[in-house]
Amino acid sequence: MSPAWLIGLLLFIQPANLPNHLTIENDGEMITTINRSDYILTFPGIPLIDLEKYQLFLEELDKQTYKPPMNAYIDDRGRVIEGELGSRLYRKAFNDLFYSYFYKPTTARVEIPMLPIHPRVDRDLILRIHVMKIGHYATYFNRNNKARSHNISLAAEAINNHVVFPGETFSFNRVVGKRTKERGYMRAPVIVRGELSEDIGGGICQVSSTLFNAADRAGLKMVERYSHSKNVTYVPPGRDATVSWYGPDFSFLNEYSLPLLIRAKAIGGQMLIEIFSSDEIDYEPRSVPGAIKTPPQEIQIEADYVPSG
Numbered sequence: 001m002s003p004a005w006l007i008g009l010l011l012f013i014q015p016a017n018l019p020n021h022l023t024i025e026n027d028g029e030m031i032t033t034i035n036r037s038d039y040i041l042t043f044p045g046i047p048l049i050d051l052e053k054y055q056l057f058l059e060e061l062d063k064q065t066y067k068p069p070m071n072a073y074i075d076d077r078g079r080v081i082e083g084e085l086g087s088r089l090y091r092k093a094f095n096d097l098f099y100s101y102f103y104k105p106t107t108a109r110v111e112i113p114m115l116p117i118h119p120r121v122d123r124d125l126i127l128r129i130h131v132m133k134i135g136h137y138a139t140y141f142n143r144n145n146k147a148r149s150h151n152i153s154l155a156a157e158a159i160n161n162h163v164v165f166p167g168e169t170f171s172f173n174r175v176v177g178k179r180t181k182e183r184g185y186m187r188a189p190v191i192v193r194g195e196l197s198e199d200i201g202g203g204i205c206q207v208s209s210t211l212f213n214a215a216d217r218a219g220l221k222m223v224e225r226y227s228h229s230k231n232v233t234y235v236p237p238g239r240d241a242t243v244s245w246y247g248p249d250f251s252f253l254n255e256y257s258l259p260l261l262i263r264a265k266a267i268g269g270q271m272l273i274e275i276f277s278s279d280e281i282d283y284e285p286r287s288v289p290g291a292i293k294t295p296p297q298e299i300q301i302e303a304d305y306v307p308s309g
Helices: 003-012 051-065 091-103 123-129 146-159 172-176 204-217
Strands: 021-026 029-035 040-043 046-049 086-089 109-111 114-117 132-140 169-171 187-192 195-200 221-224 251-253 260-267 270-277
Touching: 029 051, 051 086, 051 091, 123 260, 132 204, 146 172, 146 187, 146 204, 146 260, 146 270, 169 172, 172 204, 204 221, 204 260, 204 270
Parallel strands: 021 109
Antiparallel strands: 021 029, 040 046, 086 114, 132 270, 169 251, 187 195, 221 251, 260 270
């Protein structure tokens, strides 16, 4: 006999004065209140739980209470900051509470059972792989171009402290995410079909190109890389990696047996990327030509900064 039928039969013989409201709490704070009668189906005169409606409620409750874990990271002062546990709804335990509430409620209030979620990257891992620098590259930009400099800084922050595990492919678009006004990106020069124009997120290709050269110097396997339709000034010819949310991506594969740590920073007109791992790593570096240290002359574009939501 299914739980729905069993609960329905038990409901049928329960007194009519059972409490109808259930307050659901998380860490002592009220999340929502539900009505018992809203989840009852009447079938051949027998009240049953509306499982379809209950599953929709469960999905929404899961989204509402989910807390993502926070990976350990290295801050601007070089300190390793410990990660934080996340949590998500423990569905099986909540189902037991929910059925009990319908069967024979003894309380009109329940605390949501949660399961801990451990971060992928903890402090010990950071300390283990922030040892040997296996790849690095620096490019230069005109810091007086405020919009472009701002976009470069945002993209650098997005990939900073990212860990690429063995056998994992790093995707620039996936890690950085969509470049939109809502996420803080501004209009700045971009190259489209060989012509210079302006668009949201202009400048981030300098970050992907810097990362490509650092990864190449570290001997990593390139999975996807495309050059611009026109030479750019911040890297030698043929050493760029163009990216677009609805178009090209830059990605590489970590074929080594140890994780890699990406450190990225844009400061004072310099875009710097370093790739670290454990001192136990066996890798084969490649020779990569350096970038011109003179910042290029760029178009100054007036654009309003839109803070991230």
